[in-house]
Amino acid sequence: MTSTSVGASPGEGRGPGNTPGPGEAPGSGHHAHPDHSLTGFVLFLASESLVFLAFFAGYAVLKTGSLSWYPAGVEGLEWREPLRYTAVLLSSSGTIALAEHFLERGRLGLFRGFWLLTMAMGALFLAGQVLEWRGLAFGFTDGVFANLFYLLTGFHGLHVAAGIVLMGVMLVRSLTPSSGGGHRGLQAAGLFWHFVDVIWVVLFLLLYVWR
């Protein structure tokens, strides 16, 4: 490998983006690069939110243009039970914030407790979703409202499940101090969880409140 030997003093005028990464060993073929994964993750979330935005826009267009919205024999959706599960999901945004708060204070026991509680609340929400699906009088292919209902709740449910898995992975990684970038991973999981919550609020308004 050829090298340009230039006499600039090392570290001179380095910007924040050019500080060597933790695993960087001089002289080894391809160096480790500084970690920008949080920037990338935020961009990813912004991009992912547009998939939901597309579905929401499709829902609005199809609903405003339709003559008979609900499947035959269905008057509207039961909203009380889903509202309870909504409360569970929304308060889990609070528990994960508490978990991160305790992590910053170095109180690892409380951090792990609230982190696990958040995961459990997510799982409870998913269970509620499954129960609601099983009690519905219409299936996936019973007209365009049913299509959209299962598409939106299913796609969001996949994100909830992914969020729980992500939280689990990051929790395990934070237990082993050797794996670098653990804190950033926790931050990313937290961001993802808030994202899943915000999406659900819009989704709830569209599906259950907008008649």
Next chain:
Amino acid sequence: MVSTAATAAPPASGSWLRYLGWSTDAKVIGIQYIATALLFLLVGGFLAMVIRGELITPEADLVDRTVYNALYTMHGTIMLFLFIFPVLNGLNNLLVPLMIGAPDMAFPRLNAVAFWMVPVFGLILMASFLVPGGPAAAGWWSYPPVSLQNPLGILLNGQALWILAVALSGVSSILGALNVVTTILRMRAPGMGLFRMPIFCWTALSAQLIQLVGLPVLTGGAVMLLLDLVAGTSFYRPEGGGDPVLYQHFFWFYSHPAVYVIILPIFGVFSELLPVYSRKPLFGYSFVAMASLVIVGLSLIVWVHHMFPSGVAQWMRDLFMVTTMLIAVPTGIKVFAWVATIWRGKIRLTSAMLFALGGIVNFVFAGITGIMLATVPIDIHVNNTYFVVGHFHYVIYGAATMGVYAAIYHWFGKFTGRMLYEGLGKLHFVLTFIGTNLNFLPMHPLGLMGMPRRVSSYDPEFAFWNVLASLGAFILGVSIIPFLLNLVSSLVRGAKAPANPWNAIGLEWLLPSPPPAENFEEHIPTVLRGPYGYGSGEPLVEHQERYEQALREVTA
């Protein structure tokens, strides 16, 4: 999930075998992208030859009509998703880290994953030629209800494979875009503020921002199309309460901005090359840079101009006509800046410069027909005729592909260490320029006369212009021969490329050809001023003489 960047790539060996396997080095991935794209250019080009062979006579005599439907569908799909997007991703990988003084892309592993999805969905798309019923035949836009026909009733039909391939292409492009945007925002060399970046980086940033906004929407729409096709839903089926026009909105919300994803980096290439070959700074640098971002904003609010005849409200037609025409302002700024840049410059007509100038000429022509098409009455009159086909081929081939050729002639030596032959390059240019105009210019009178697109037989009164267009297409087919010959013979026995063969200014020219795996390694230069300091005599970076001295030692 975004992977962390701390991966160790295998050491950069001189062996060409590293281009065939897994690599996380942006310079290897860039060449992998470009080589894959050129391979698919040949496939898509072959389909174009068959299409123009069919159209040289009014009768449908060369291929079956259903085969013809599959031919133009696959031609468009391959050229967009497997040629032009991958080739531009290749340029991003090669140029962006070098131009901003970064050692690599921000997420090398993600980068490799994004690349390897291209051959995978390429194979899926090619495999659709082999399934019963043949490949997708609903046109590259796959409008329902045409795309929802599944007469054989099989699950893995050509259309389903098409949607799968396009969705994978979307995921790959989103991963690539995350990488490019993060790299540009976070990994610039010290002193390189945003307004000291070369214009190519501005255009790459702008184009990839469009990918991040637009592609998720298309992907969402494509998921609904796939569910309609294979799962019995009726999002786009009117008989089930759905709306086929909704798909058109999803499709064009991405696929019109996609044109800017393609053309913006080409604007970047033009803006890089013209100063080098006219020895003058780029005219109005900050205006050209900002114009890219203005184009991003406008590109997201013009999509309905593809749907003027699709039963949209009159206020939408009026609104989107105006926004579409507004795009002429930032693009006009750029064309003006390019003309002012070469004005009274010391112009060197190298192959790269010829392709850049030819591309600009073709782009201006495409821009004029674009304004015509933005006008609602004209658009409705020539909708689905060859006028539209001629217009976008001037953009995609006349401007974008010629811009890609310009970039290859300009930077080939930098990344391979071998110079391309100028004589073959100029022959390639002459054939391409004549072929492009002979192929696509006759499509405009054909469209005005009323010849519809996507039909294999036509009224004999259209024969004259069609014969000309087919001759042009065959010249374009022949033009590939000197190009491929040039690439191969240069790689085998071309002259060794010096570090700065064109006497250009930019960070990439302060490195040997080809650059080392880590680019500047520990010696990342501190940038002192903006790009294109031609004629000023001022150094671009601190201690520039030391970098130049080091280059002389390496090449000596």
